[in-house]
Amino acid sequence: MHVWLRWCCRALVSLSWVIVYPLTYLLSIRRNRKCPPPANPLLMKSATTLVSMIAKRQVTSEEVVSAYIDRCKEVNPYLNAIVEPRYDAALREARYIDKMVASNEKTPEQLMKEFPLLGVPMTVKESIAVEGMSNDCGTVYPVRNPAKKDADIVKRARAAGAIPIAVTNTPQLCMNWETYNNVTGLTMNPYDQKRTTGGSSGGECALLASAASVIGVGSDIAGSLRLPPMFNGVFGHKPTPRLLSVEGHNPDCLDPEFEEYFALGPMVRYAEDLTLMLRVLRHPSGPQVPLEKPVDIKRLKFYYMEYDESYITNKIGPDVKKAFDKARAYMKHTHGIEVEKLKIKNVGDMFEISVRVLFNIQHIKNIYTDPQNRTGWVSLWPNVLKKMFGLSDHSLTAVCYGVVKKFFDTLPKSSYNNIVKQFEEIKQDFDRALSDDAVLLFPTYPAPAHLHYRVFSKFLNCGYLTIFNCLGLPATACPMGLTDSGLPVGLQIVANKNNDHLTIAVAKEFEMAFGGWVPPNKQSMITIKTA
Template sequence: MKQDDFLFYSATKIAKLIRNGELTSEQVTKALIQRIQTHDSKVNAVVNKDLDQVLMDAKRADEELKKGLVQGPLHGVPITFKESYAIKGMKTTSGFTPFKEYTTDFDATIVRRLKEAGAIIVGKTNVPPLLMDLQTDNEIYGRTNNPWDLNRTPGGSSGGGAAAVASCFSYLDIGSDIGGSLRIPAHYCGVYSLKPTEHAVPAFGHFPMPYKSKPPEYRSSRHLACYGPLARSIDDLILAFSTITGSDPNDMKVPPLNNNKPDKLNLNHLKIAWMDQLSDVPVAKEVKDHIYRFVEKLKSLGIQTVKIEQFPESTNKVWETWGKMIDAELNSGKPSILRGIEHIFTRNLQKKYPTSSKLMPLTFKNYMKILTQRENLISSFDMFMDSYEMFILPVSVTAAFPHIKKDKLIGHQPIYKNPVYVDGKPMNYWQATGAYTNLFNVLTNPVVTMPIGLNKDNMPLGVQCVGKRWDDFKLLHIVNQLVSEMDMDVPIVSF
């Protein structure tokens, strides 16, 4: 192999080369650090790191291999985590200035599991404040840029992770997603991501809102959020998900999942539904064209594809459910008078964009009603998915767009007056970015985001591949077989 070509390999491949003795963890880690030091000043993706410690960990991994000790399937592989995950001895600020010196003294469950699998931690990747934006910028670490075009956003809130993986600063990153925070950055940066079924991966040690002394008296954020990997190959998603999923005594909602690899699928028996846009949220023509070409490739493999003209559920009802659940759970501790004032000032916005909906008044009865509405939507969508192995649709309405500066904050929520332009026409920032993704935080389905090409500006475009609830592994293996059959390579950023 050419010098440092291995920086562009998948985590699965690099792990095999290290285990076989063709590369050392120290050799790989030194090259990775050199790439970060050379190029990350422009991207600003890996924002919290201890490179001396990383090299010590790499040397230790090599010494263990010499003794015949293999910690796990990621032995000696350098990876990163979203800044909001607790890692013992590292700052965990969630990009929120009041917590810029906050350091955690334990590992999140996902961190512990990946360490036990042999991975070594390069550092943490950048986020927006309290993970509450679909761009990545904060006053502690600054702005993260898209490595394909530094004038554009990598997305958020896992924007630093997607940018790091796309830039080959990390072989694997673990992010989180409450409305598209894994899928949108993957789409904008040209990498893979998995948003698992809700509760498939433990939440313990993930801090969307850090606390300085003792935990809050109750945990309010109980729904919608998911935790999963960003990677340059579908094999890496399978390996990472196999490692991080499964029951955890610190998170009683997480069940054990069946990890059995299915037999090779007969593609002639696959039935896949697809949409190129929602009727009320138009996407750029280039997005539709790429999805159409992708579907044509599926057809050429003998797969039955069915175009869906109308989303199976009322999108307004799904968006309203998302908005009210977010409001009820994240803002439950806010004084009633402040909630009332915010409701008055955002009424017009709520009418126009259902994802801005607020649960007013915030009563037990109203909260139970919105949870029941969600359950009914899930049951109905499950019946739709019974007829299909997968459902394909856009991730967002455009490729990554130029950075947009927020105008103000209402509470911790950024407000954007400047629009995102879709084929020259303005669209509301939140509708343009998250309308296609937050549907599946409500409906809970697993979603693989996969890159399918580059647009005329050489920016990546991806699709959401939606699976049946709790069939995460089956979805991953279906996508893996499709990628193999279509010989689809992830585009690599060239600095």
């Protein structure tokens, strides 16, 4: 990385730290309410199990949907994760499914094959269109402008029998690793209200973690299918590029290269539901990923990297180190597999490469996009000045995006071309190392969820995430239990392109070994069951 860029980044972080740390401490003092634990046993079953129960008439879709609606109403005052509910419509759709199941002569197996998500409730990140629901993605508008039709993945989920019950909170135009906007406000972590849910899929993960949702969908161009799952102790999967259609997402982009780095994907509480979701949501013209192919864990090669070697991100802390040690010890003692350290030449430059490559994407819809000309921009300075004087309805990160984008656009093209050459070499090295029979264990973030807004002094650590957007590799965020202070911790499982089935298979193995998702306030839940 260029020395001047490294110096500038570290100086900016140091300045932010001085401002952010005392302020965030003061803002967090009064956030001390505990999210109630789930009590309804239906909330503790995977989507895969619920589909089977509904098909076998052991429970009705209306009972399941009602249980999740009640749970949403119970926890949302603690979380502020829901932008807009669709409870009445969801119950009508559940009753329709129940009538269809009751009057159908098909066997449960036939029903499950035809409707893989039969009668199961789901939640959807607000940036992904659900017909009739808010799709403004945290942006203040003078009038409501609901989605005119479902996004492609929502359409596929509904055709498979899923029932959307709510759209969930996201930062404005998905441009932050903290879920806050000037419409819905701040979303809080169900394990500790003082702490962030991450972003930009933070509302979705808060509902999942609190057992107010069982399956959901989000988006990812800089870690949004992995950082919120890490902070909330659930599973998320950034798929191989183009496996799922991105049609119907706000913001969209006119650059044909956008889909090489941006993805929609599933987030779930139970690892088995990742395969189920990808089977349903995948686009017919997407890459051939063998999701149904059995994976023999003992025949895989396992690698790990505990640091991105950029010397600009923080090294992992003790909680994440403990998660790595657990994973490596388990593979060695259970399967006799030595997890080897992976060395990739020049991987330390991937921070700068990721930033430059992602900011080189053109025509992403943002607050500066000219409404009369999608390829043009309006002037930066009115929005910047309004923000400086507290007169803007836009978030700080949405305003700063334009300034940073213009800065990178002014850098010499020759330096970018040199970066691209180095980038191609690194991609080839990863391709050779991972081949079709290996997975890489990699940090999601150096530490568990921090206090709200502290991402402004920790944003460089998101280099742990953007590296795999840039490389276009599938990555599964896998929970590895709770820290001593009760916060979720996890890691990323990465594989080569089109090998999503490998990362999910390892996630299932780790879920079996370490327990996967743990309900918030689990001790209170045990007390309720015992009472």
